[in-house]
Amino acid sequence: MRKPIIAGNWKMHKTIKEALEFVNDVKGKVNNTDVEAVICAPFTLLKDLKEATQGTNIKIGAQNMHFEEKGAFTGEISPLMLKELDMDYVVIGHSERRQYFNETNEAVNKKVLKALEVKIDPIVCVGETLEQREANQTKDICKVQVEEGLKNVANEDLHKVVIAYEPIWAIGTGKTATAQQANEVISYIREVVTGVYGKELADKVRIQYGGSVKPSNVSEIMNQSDIDGALVGGASLKSSDFIELVNF
Numbered sequence: 595m596r597k598p599i600i601a602g603n604w605k606m607h608k609t610i611k612e613a614l615e616f617v618n619d620v621k622g623k624v625n626n627t628d629v630e631a632v633i634c635a636p637f638t639l640l641k642d643l644k645e646a647t648q649g650t651n652i653k654i655g656a657q658n659m660h661f662e663e664k665g666a667f668t669g670e671i672s673p674l675m676l677k678e679l680d681m682d683y684v685v686i687g688h689s690e691r692r693q694y695f696n697e698t699n700e701a702v703n704k705k706v707l708k709a710l711e712v713k714i715d716p717i718v719c720v721g722e723t724l725e726q727r728e729a730n731q732t733k734d735i736c737k738v739q740v741e742e743g744l745k746n747v748a749n750e751d752l753h754k755v756v757i758a759y760e761p762i763w764a765i766g767t768g769k770t771a772t773a774q775q776a777n778e779v780i781s782y783i784r785e786v787v788t789g790v791y792g793k794e795l796a797d798k799v800r801i802q803y804g805g806s807v808k809p810s811n812v813s814e815i816m817n818q819s820d821i822d823g824a825l826v827g828g829a830s831l832k833s834s835d836f837i838e839l840v841n842f
């Protein structure tokens with residue numbers, strides 16, 4: 595049985611003060627132990643968030659990292675720095691990183707392998723643009739992103755990988771893929787993973803949907819047969835919405 599995972603992706607939002615107020619608001623209210631609740635936050639918040647959420651069900655993740663452990667990479671963050679902060683998760687290959695920071699499938703793959711090596715679970719994002727969907731390329735794009743992103747992940751590590759299917763046209767636009775559209779692509783993604791790893795291992799991988807998820811549509815999405823969670827941007831910033839999302 596795969597444990598559902600609802601993760602907030604705060605993107606470039608919140609000061610330390612705002613983050614601590616958020617934790618204060620949600621503490622004791624995020625108590626659905628059947629669901630894994632995660633907040634993926636900017637680097638500046640991670641230490642405080644980790645401390646403030648001690649003793650709660652909330653896990654903390656980063657939104658990116660470099661694949662090298664150290665070096666002359668001005669402005670980057672090393673996997674070991676995240677490990678030192680005891681990060682549970684790291685988002686890798688978000689479409690905004692692919693789009694604005696030229697992250698390739700190859701770089702995504704290096705980061706995924708490094709995250710697993712330092713024992714931080716990667717949330718690997720895949721998804722098509724509107725043009726690609728309209729050209730009927732959704733499945734091909736997701737297949738390449740999944741196969742290349744997860745290349746050389748060891749059989750015994752596969753269950754630690756979370757895949758987030760985020761159609762780019764549904765991110766921050768208010769346009770959600772219908773629950774059925776999301777389910778169809780997610781079930782295809784599992785077929786792709788099955789093609790590489792076999793059914794038994796592929797059945798352990800959790801696959802989330804992301805793109806305009808909010809309290810009003812989260813249950814429909816989570817009730818789909820193949821969807822194991824949600825990666826939520828905008829709606830995860832508001833404490834009352836985050837509580838509703840996790841207690842869907």
Ligand SMILES: O=C(CO)COP(=O)(O)O
Nearest residue numbers: 603765766805806827828
């Ligand atoms: O990109 C997303 C999560 O990673 C989705 O963002 P929104 O929920 O704001 O559409």
